[in-house]
Amino acid sequence: xxxxxxxxxxxxxxxxxxxxxxxxxxxxxxxxxxxxxxxxxxxxxxxxxxxxxxxxxxxxxxxxxxxxxxxxxxxxxxxxxxxxxxxxxxxxxxxxxxxxxxxxxxxxxxxxxxxxxxxxxxxxxxxxxxxxxxxxxxxxxxxxxxxxxxxxxxxxxxxxxxxxxxx
Numbered sequence: 001x002x003x004x005x006x007x008x009x010x011x012x013x014x015x016x017x018x019x020x021x022x023x024x025x026x027x028x029x030x031x032x033x034x035x036x037x038x039x040x041x042x043x044x045x046x047x048x049x050x051x052x053x054x055x056x057x058x059x060x061x062x063x064x065x066x067x068x069x070x071x072x073x074x075x076x077x078x079x080x081x082x083x084x085x086x087x088x089x090x091x092x093x094x095x096x097x098x099x100x101x102x103x104x105x106x107x108x109x110x111x112x113x114x115x116x117x118x119x120x121x122x123x124x125x126x127x128x129x130x131x132x133x134x135x136x137x138x139x140x141x142x143x144x145x146x147x148x149x150x151x152x153x154x155x156x157x158x159x160x161x162x163x164x165x166x167x
Contacts, residue, residue, distance in 0.1 A: 003063050005096060007103045010057040010069065015049050017066040018059065022048075025086035032124050033149050040084060056112065058104050060087075060096055067091045070104045078115030080108040080158070085119075085128075101135055105158070114158045123150040 010018060026040040051057060055073035059066045068087040074080045082104055087097045108114040121128040123142065129152065137154035144150045 005060050005062050005067065005091075005099075007058055007060050007100060010052060010059045010066075012049060012052055014057075014059055014066055014069075015045060015052060018057070018069045019043065019045055019048050021066055021069060021088060022084060022086055024088070028089075029122065029125065033122055035148065056104065056107055058100060058107065060091075060100055062091070068096050068100050070100045072104045072108050072112075074108055074112035074114050078113060078158075080105070080112060080114035080117045082108075082117055082119040097131055098135060101131070109158050116155055116157050118153060118155040120151050120153045123152050129154075 022040050022043070026038060030036045030038055030041055051071055055071055057069065057071045060068035068085075068091060070082065070085040072080050072082045082101070085097060085101060085104075087100070105114075105117055108117070117137070118140075119132065119137065121132070132154050136156045138156065139152055140155045141153045142150050143153070
């Protein structure tokens with residue numbers, strides 16, 4: 001019998017595992033955009049620990065191993081910014097990213113009084129764009145950062161349909 005993945009709030013004890021997983025997961029993004037200096041690859045442990053204290057961080061565990069994570073925080077206007085949704089490469093393609101996205105939305109809606117959700121990804125990150133669209137997000141803006149990268153900002157209302165079933 002296999003283990004099931006559980007989703008829960010992250011603790012400071014998870015910080016190193018999250019940071020290592022983040023480094024692994026963002027390698028493909030860095031390669032896609034030709035930029036290995038992106039913040040997820042250079043973030044120091046103390047910075048991540050600060051995010052654990054100031055925002056909402058969820059992890060998905062397979063046994064004791066952190067195999068996915070996501071972060072979010074709600075600002076004074078009620079906008080919940082969701083950031084760094086990561087899933088271990090061997091766990092991708094099984095719906096875990098969608099489960100984690102739904103879980104952080106629910107947590108930020110109930111505990112953070114989120115009125116709307118916002119996130120961003122790179123314009124070439126087709127897998128991310130598909131996932132977010134599937135979960136009701138629509139593009140609200142894009143900003144060209146440099147020749148190789150345009151950031152796409154996506155948003156939806158906090159009471160929008162959380163999941164659109166695939167065919």
